[in-house]
Amino acid sequence: MITKNKTQVSLKNYFNELLDMFHKIKVTNSSNVELNLDVAIHRVVKKILAKKNKDNKVIIIGNGGSASIASHIATDFLKNAKVPAMTFNDSSLITCLSNDLGYAYVFQKPIELLARKGDILFAISSSGKSKNILNATKEAKRKGCFLITLSGFAKKNPLRKLGDLNFYLPSGSYGFVEIAHLAICHCIADKVIEKNK
16 A cells, blocks of 8 residues: 655645635725735726726835745746836845845835826735834825735734735745745736636
8 A cells, every 4th residue: 555755745735725815815995894815806907908098107125035936926027027126126226225224215215206096005024013014004194096905914913904805814834924925926917818818
């Protein structure tokens, strides 16, 4: 009789747990009313397509792994979806603003200078507690941007209360949260690409 080796079992458990996480994604609006994931995704897609035709842009921010998601998705929006999109991940910009203003303002200052009413901001933070992300979201709201947040970890993290739409994964695993955030953003980008064909 052949038995599964422990590695195969542990990998299967990992991917089953990851799959289960996708069913646990929660979305709320600015009034903390829970929305269906499909409805929320389609609302974002519709908003992006409407803003694209008014010369608005998509801005995506995040730290570390979330910065990689921001760069990846901004590139897909720009190249494949033909939607103006940007991040603030240039090392010269980050080090300059960190040195002169402090790291808590590396996204807030560019948003202050470049964002305009009607732009869309994706604010990504696994913990939902990154000071620079929170500062940036507050500035984006002040400027009249439509705000989409993606967070994980604690259910009551501060970022989850700030968006017009808030995507939340109830997991303490960086890997699961980041994979879910990338999948959500990719789904949105792919749906925008489909609509643009």
